[in-house]
Amino acid sequence: MTTDPSSPLTELLRLPAGPVNLTDLDPAGTPGFRGKKADAPAATEALAPELSDLQERLYAVGRTTEDRAPKILVVLQGMDTSGKGGAIRHAIGLVDPQGVRIKAFKAPTDEELEHDFLWRIEREVPGPGMIGIFDRSHYEDVLVVRVNGLVPEKVWQSRYDEINAFEQRLVDDGTVIIKCFLHISSAEQKERLLARLEDPSKHWKYNPGDVDVRGQWDDYQAAYADALGRCSTQHAPWYVIPSDRKWYRSWAVAQLLAEHLRTLDLEWPVADFDVEVEKARVAGS
Helix, strand or coil, X not given: CCCCCCCCHHHHCECCCCCCCHHHCCCCCCCCCCCCXXXXXXXXXXXXXXXXXXXXXXXXXXXXXXXXXXXXXXXXXXXXXXXXXXXXXXXXXXXXXXXXXXXECCCCCHHXXXXXXXXXXXXXXXXXXXXXXXXXXXXXXXXXXXXXXXXXXXXXXXXXXXXXXXXXXXXXXXXXXXXXXXXXXXXXXXXXXXXXXXXXXXHHHCCCHHHHHHCCHHHHHHHHHHHHHHCCXXXXXXXXXXXXXXXXXXXXXXXXXXXXXXCCCCCCCCCCCCHHHHHHHHHCC
């Protein structure tokens, strides 16, 4: 079995321009994967050596040429149980953790509420040579805020343009943004919530409030459709990852990360000292 997708996932999973109807997107699909479910763990693991090498190069460039080093920002969004944590463990877990910074955005604190909604986001963007992971993100301010009416409509309506401008600034500063919408069906979410209740070792994952949010499913689907359609730009497109199949989701996130890292053409930093002289010094020490 080949581990390469039939076409780059940056093409297959990229959201087409225009209005979005999530019912047209299959949450159980497997675009680009050429094997079977049993092949997926090996296919994902097969990406590890390349991902590790590329991430180490990125980190090394960040430590030595900080002003010119690129950064990677992976944004993970999706309904409860869509697998943001699983994607982090199985896909992002393939690289050295010292070069990764993960930030899970919860409800804003009182201090954060005193500032513009992007204030707490800007504080967490990755530095030179780093891979940043947002488990939820600035998009919560046009999702949960919208669905629950936490601010007036005119406020959250203005945020789409603010988000696009913010992401443009990041890209202009050398950040590669990989926005992943983990797309699951209502039926699959129900199964996963029930599975958490059936297994005592997963009770800690269950939140009774998840059922309340599930009751707002249609409102969230509408909010996601607008966020995806209005904020999938040339500089920061959205990738829709079918996530009813956990094995496909993990492989797809790892594959997308690999494809983006390859485009950076990362080279090992050139020594700023005379290597031969240093060899002699070490030998004589």
